[in-house]
Amino acid sequence: MYIGVDYYPEHWSKERWELDALLMHSAGFNVVRMAEFSWVFMEPEEGKFQFDWLDEVLDLLAKHEIQAILGTPTAVMPAWMAKKYPDSLAVDKYGNRLVWGVRKNNCFSSMSYNLLSERIIKTMAEHFSKISNVIGWQIDNEFGGPICYCEICHKNFQEWLKNKYQSIENLNKSLGTHFWGHKFNYWNEIPIPDDMNTHNPGLCLDWKRFCSWMNVKFQHNQVKILRELCPKHFITHNFMGLYPDINYYDLSEDLDHVSWDNYPVWKDNPFNEKQEIFYGASLSADVMRGLKQKNFWIMEQTAGPGGWGSFGRNTLPGEIKKISYQQLAHGADGIIWFRWRTCTAGREQYWHGLLGHDGKPLRRYKEAAETSREFHMIENEIKDTAIKTQAAIIYDYDSIWATQIQPSFDGNNYVENIHRYYNALLRQGINVDIIKQDEDFSKYKIIIASSLYILKKSTADKITTYVKNGGIFLTDFRSGVKNETNICYDITLPGLLTDVLGIEIEEYSAIPLNTEYPIKNVDGNEYHAIKYMDWITVKNAEVLANYQVQYLNNFAALTKNNFGKGRAYYAGTIIKEENFYDELIENILKDSGISSVIKPPLGVEISIRQDSSKILIFLINHTINKKEVKVPSGAEILINLERIKDTIILEPFGVEVIKIKKVL
Amino acid sequence: MYIGVDYYPEHWSKERWELDALLMHSAGFNVVRMAEFSWVFMEPEEGKFQFDWLDEVLDLLAKHEIQAILGTPTAVMPAWMAKKYPDSLAVDKYGNRLVWGVRKNNCFSSMSYNLLSERIIKTMAEHFSKISNVIGWQIDNEFGGPICYCEICHKNFQEWLKNKYQSIENLNKSLGTHFWGHKFNYWNEIPIPDDMNTHNPGLCLDWKRFCSWMNVKFQHNQVKILRELCPKHFITHNFMGLYPDINYYDLSEDLDHVSWDNYPVWKDNPFNEKQEIFYGASLSADVMRGLKQKNFWIMEQTAGPGGWGSFGRNTLPGEIKKISYQQLAHGADGIIWFRWRTCTAGREQYWHGLLGHDGKPLRRYKEAAETSREFHMIENEIKDTAIKTQAAIIYDYDSIWATQIQPSFDGNNYVENIHRYYNALLRQGINVDIIKQDEDFSKYKIIIASSLYILKKSTADKITTYVKNGGIFLTDFRSGVKNETNICYDITLPGLLTDVLGIEIEEYSAIPLNTEYPIKNVDGNEYHAIKYMDWITVKNAEVLANYQVQYLNNFAALTKNNFGKGRAYYAGTIIKEENFYDELIENILKDSGISSVIKPPLGVEISIRQDSSKILIFLINHTINKKEVKVPSGAEILINLERIKDTIILEPFGVEVIKIKKVL
């Protein structure tokens, strides 16, 4: 298993390098990532390349049995380049070139930027293909820079639209430019929709797609070079979890595996047991795993407080280990901490590493070393294990973008909507696959499609077949509203899903701010609807909960429809109370026949990796209180071997891994 | 009576048109508005006109006895025009041309835009003057676009100033450019005051006037063409109620009647009885009626939830009818719902019409049809009736703008200030005329001038005469502070109104945020002053309420002065408690001898239309609870004929119209 750190030898004097390598090795680290911000050190003047310093570092690391992933350095162009080729810099929506001096400030359409990028990557690839402890590449760094509004990008966008729609008539029809008399005669009349809140929603969605595609295309060019020159090296990129502005399914396609940068929000109060903020990192991990339906790496893992101007709270004792186990549990096959030593200069002085500014191997280093030791202890068990589950949630970039463009109601938050079901599943001890619309649904017993705003006709068909064949399907408000060009279906809602859901929604309404509508479910429990409600009438479906409000009493809040061999649920509102979702998910699990190995106590997370012969259950206590977990008989304790085996007491932030052999 | 919908046939296939017309007709609709966003469909290429599609629609509508108002299409220029004549687009304050692709993005000074506008209107006018079921025109759509800062607009502003002030010396003196040494030598030195918070207040006010005038002038040019070519058609424009940035008195001058677009804010909780948000639509209606002292049309009436990105709440059952009656009650002579069918494409997908995306005639359609049926039932009674009242409130654009430029104190809100008196009058069952400074005051028994910041000398004289002759006048804080060039009078406040008010205000002060000063009135009731206070000492006036605060005990909060045959009241602060205004208005009504026919219970609105022979009392229950209203004897019930006549029980959102014959 690969464990290591992000390392910036160029920040420190050569004299320090040896000590760094020694400390890494003694912590059990076997890999570093380097060079992703070092263009100017590798090409100090245009066309003059210089790799000796990096060779020297690599050589020294090799001596300490440390291997390296190299970043292609295109995330920061050198100062000389911005000066000599100003077209390399992106242009903001007011026509101003960005000021060089931060990072990710390039224009993807710039010929200069592309040519110079190509050359540095080729030169690096040729050089480092021969260095034995280089094992892989990270393309660029955290794709997702500023949007460029320059004339070339504008023209490229028009070209992209032409390729997509072929004829201007088709574009006009597809985007509905009849509205406000926005019909185009020629491609060159099409503007960049610079304000997502006012322009044609279809054009806005295409602009989001185009901007995403620019990243994918730029990465593709780099991958092509590296595949040719470094056939033995793996290629990855460091993704940013739930970052919404790039279609990560597309971006991951060319890569061997996905890596991601895990920075849980550190502005919470760690002494508050009720907080559920920790599920954020689990959902991110599962999204990352879902991109290629494959395990991933952590390329940057939080070590201490982070921030460019203000930092958040520090990791408490035990937390560094805990959040690393959480990723391991969700499918991480490599863990690299960010960063080795806190830098003393530049904008990230307060993005604290394992070592402080003083370079001493103190608490954070020691905790990472202990984590590393434990991971190596179980690495043979973990090897080739993966998460297998029968419950999936659809995560869809078109719907995310369309929701940005037209949220429908104030406070509609795509990620929060997903989280409600996701968290409830995790609280039941059930792992979740995150999938795209185009996934094969037949693998699952439960599929949840929350806020599937943009619904393809083909997906609707797949859902219908899936339920007909016995699947359990759950969807909710604002799903199936739009087609792929961001145009509303002209069918009464739930539109293409009407048959499978057995309901009809003739009208709907926002629920005003600070207002909540009581609802009651079939068991007589009271909950409260907020923000939005569909006015649901049932056709074939059964009402599971309905409104308790004047005028709205006739409408259902939650329904269930028997369809073919399966069942389709619809939730037409957001319920304030979390236990509504617990109850719903519990019922659906029962309905589907999925059961959990362990149902964890509140604040403890369970995740299971398995192979054909065993399951490994990860127990993670996210709280500062002790927690008790009953363990299935026959379980084997892997980390704290001295534990009593039937009931495990997890210390604050405590973790454990237990193994159960499969009966073959 | 004209009842109908805003119709966009160009959004739908021809095959649908017939069904649309049929459904309209069977709902009792007899008019549509069309074409205001259809420039590109009428002139698909520069100079090539094409009206056949619209002719076809008009013909079809005629067959179903539906007439049409056509919008001149200048609110959205075609894409080809923006591309070919980029000077047609407005320039923002940073010198950037706006990006085409929304609406109202033109520069009024652009020669291209003006010439092309003129041509399309002439061509339309010539063509449609001959179509028999075209009855009128709406100029453009909702004037009030972005401010243009281009060089031509800048020069036109300098020219406008030259016409106004004649000599640069006069301008310098009038605007007080001695301050900060801002004296001009030449007209071309005068900047656009691009920041209303920092530039010379007089220049800022002139810039507001100039920007308003640009709209009026642009409309005038269109009216001129239409008057000549379509002498039989009426001409109107769809105003936006309390939209503050155009002097609507000026804009209405060229028109036959005012129309307006009524979108009550739908972000409130309809189940909260205390809410008084519904008076907003009444005040707007009365402002619209006040522009020409004449009944008006609703050109766009809310049908369902609206919003470009997020929408608000849906109309509840009964509300569509209720808000239509409210407008009828305040002087609407035509009602047109926005829009016929909810469009599936473009930025207004969520501006819901009577029909949904699915095009089915469902609940909203049915409710509108029922409203239409009732309106037609009483249309003979309503015909030629108008609102007559002896109470007026002054509404003044100069004061609105001057308050924007220098609010005087934090949270000074012109409309809220007006609303306090307006609502109190409505709660007493008294209709209100909204008038301008230049109105004839002798028609009224009560005139209220709240926040009349900019007071003309001639108005001050008129007020003096009015009170001398027996009128009741009420004014308040920050009234009479400034002259017409936004310069403070150098007379101790209340300045030109000192004699008539009988008080003196040597100093004044903001009241700090979250602070309130207790006051007590002559009846011993306690209220609380917030935000601002004048330090009033009385000369001839009588103190009706004064402060109960250390240092400020000597100052009056409310005064009354007997002057000639009349009385003049002054309120030097904002009182937190609503019932302060109820009490004040009740006393003033008594003082003036005005009494209401019915004093409505809380939550019920009364408005009266009359002619020489009868009065029609509209009763509108704005709440979701039943309300009981006692009816004067001899009243005739016009809508729900089965009602018991002495006490009417209004259902939730219920309405009624009763008729009382005048004794001649």
Added chain:
Amino acid sequence: MYIGVDYYPEHWSKERWELDALLMHSAGFNVVRMAEFSWVFMEPEEGKFQFDWLDEVLDLLAKHEIQAILGTPTAVMPAWMAKKYPDSLAVDKYGNRLVWGVRKNNCFSSMSYNLLSERIIKTMAEHFSKISNVIGWQIDNEFGGPICYCEICHKNFQEWLKNKYQSIENLNKSLGTHFWGHKFNYWNEIPIPDDMNTHNPGLCLDWKRFCSWMNVKFQHNQVKILRELCPKHFITHNFMGLYPDINYYDLSEDLDHVSWDNYPVWKDNPFNEKQEIFYGASLSADVMRGLKQKNFWIMEQTAGPGGWGSFGRNTLPGEIKKISYQQLAHGADGIIWFRWRTCTAGREQYWHGLLGHDGKPLRRYKEAAETSREFHMIENEIKDTAIKTQAAIIYDYDSIWATQIQPSFDGNNYVENIHRYYNALLRQGINVDIIKQDEDFSKYKIIIASSLYILKKSTADKITTYVKNGGIFLTDFRSGVKNETNICYDITLPGLLTDVLGIEIEEYSAIPLNTEYPIKNVDGNEYHAIKYMDWITVKNAEVLANYQVQYLNNFAALTKNNFGKGRAYYAGTIIKEENFYDELIENILKDSGISSVIKPPLGVEISIRQDSSKILIFLINHTINKKEVKVPSGAEILINLERIKDTIILEPFGVEVIKIKKVL
């Protein structure tokens, strides 16, 4: 003693001037400031000068025994200049020239602006050097305008860096451009760091220094001219108290004395006894006094409510006097009210003067006249007295700017940090000197360095010597973190102060919003830490307070270290409770042997001016309640001679001055 007003004769007709002079004289005023916004009146056209109007005013004032300070008029360039020389106007960060028409809109690098400024000042100096009642000059007005991003400023910045760093290698090393590969090859590659939140922190700090230096240099050029042509006149500038964007130590260097503009925030509730907002004006005064370690003038003193758009509250009766005494008590040697008469035109119509818009000598005038009378009564006593104290607080512009650039934690407010200690000292009745890092420390018994983020090596050495020799030193969180190029020291915190403080801080953390951590001090009192905490372990120091929180129990919150003959305190967090600081300061005062003459009751401020023979104790009641102060025996009452001498009852907003002879 100089007492007077800011006067704008150019706002009023000549006929009024005589009355103005008469009223000033009868109020005891003997000085005015004039002309700082009158460029266009002195040079109405380019190169044509006209001083006759000002000569006439000066002559008239002389007749009434009033002298004058003249402002150089460069704060507002004439309209003709902006039109003819557009390069005189600054350029915003998006490349747009500012629109002329406010004030302070110039580019300091503009050749035109500099040449025309030079000429008007030379011409003025030559002319007014001969006028006998002109006594001094104010350079420009309230330096601190917009930042200019024009190409010339950009080049000047590169030049400034070149002068500072000499070689590009040295700059790269000093600023740490290795981070993100930001290494420069040539000076012209260096950008303006236009976003303080993202660019290299060292470059950002240099840009702040450069922008500050531009002001200093521009002032220097004016001073040079005036020194030569008007050798008898004093030269000052009107500073803005705690305005953070210019290094006021540098700006004061060329001047004879500092003047400042005192506008206490008038948005508070004056009836709230607990408010401590009044210490703001004291701290500002002490900062102003600290710039040159010398008494100062008030060049603009609040008369009434102020604001460009909205104004705040009015001065209550007694407050005009009270806030003037406060400044006198802290070292003011001249007091000039802003302004004489409230102007009726321009953007400052609501910056109310002693006279209102009506020009009548009412309440504010009378109160100022009474203040003037009392000041003249004691002027011989006050003459040549100064504040002497043994307690000093360091106030450091580098640290202020570095905190702006990287606050470290949310809500880190440099001025609030200083205020905590400053207020506690004032509550003990102890005067405070405000000093810079480079001050001679040996004069003091107590030195407090709060948030001394940027710590010079030389300062650290001085602190060490100071404590070794018996000084009491107190510092706190985020002190000593960075060197002068805004790079973090690579020594474990508290870095260079480790020895003297006897502690070690290996880690630190923000405290999340809305969270507080209990701490307990050695006396068992409980307090609460907020926002930020150092994880302090003691080496030689003693723990005075520590945390009461799981995981953090081992860490100290407050420590004390005996070092040499002195003591060094360290506070590693912000404590919510004010009395924590009272207790701490009380102990430190005891420790240092400093004691107060009078410890004032809550809400009463004490400040002492003295010379070799006497001390003058100023008593200021900041509240609206009566306050009792015990007076040392032998004290002489200077103002209200009828007072009983052992216990003074201060009326609401009441003041007194008492004199105690020194025993020689």
